[in-house]
Amino acid sequence: MSKAKELLNELQSLDLDIQSRIDEINELEAGLLSSPKFKSDKIKGGSTRKIDDVYCQLIVMKEAIEQDTSEIIMRKIELGRMINKLKNPRHRTVLRMTYIIKQDVFDICDKLDISQSSYYSQRKTAIEELDKILE
Template identity: 80%
Template sequence: MNKAKELLNELQNLDMDIQSRIDEINELEAGLLSSPKWTADKIKGGQAKKVDDVYTQLIVMKEAIEQDTKEVIDRKLELGRLINKLKNPKHRSVLRMTYITKLYVDDICDKLAISKSSYYSMRKMAIEELSIILEHLE
């Protein structure tokens, strides 16, 4: 698979990654907002873990996940900017609708008033143009 297709596939899958991180943050926040369920239990031979320590750990985890999410979103923006470098506006539209907004082929064809065969040839040309752009960046 060429570099352009790899980046487009990555772009297509970033939303799922972002959503899973948002879900993880929401769960942590729900745990932070719920009434304390932890007590200062001491495991045999260990130290007591204070409720404050657990909250601190949860907050640190939440901040780390938020930072990771920001990095994934930045990556999505970076990949979207690569698509912006395509000269042909229809090619940009085809890639954006396919890989960013994830529309069905029929919907893209309707919006652009093109046939399916035109869509597939435009997408192919757009990917080839993106490959050339990526080669020049390296």
């Protein structure tokens, strides 16, 4: 697989990664809000552990997830900027609509007023041009 195709596939999957991390943060926040505060939990045969310690750990975990999410978003911006380096605006548009906006081929063809064969031809040319830029 070409370097350009690898990057475009990565770009296409970043949204799911970002959304899963947002969902994880929402779950953590929901747990923080619904948990009883300022109590001690004792596990049979174990030591007492304050809920405050658990809150601290959850907050640290949330901050780590937010940092990871920020890095993924920066990666998406970086990959988008690589597409911006294409000289042909039509090629940039085809790649953006396909890999960033994730529009259906039929919608892209309709918006750009082109046939499907033209779409595939332009996408192939754009990927080849992106490969040259990445070399």
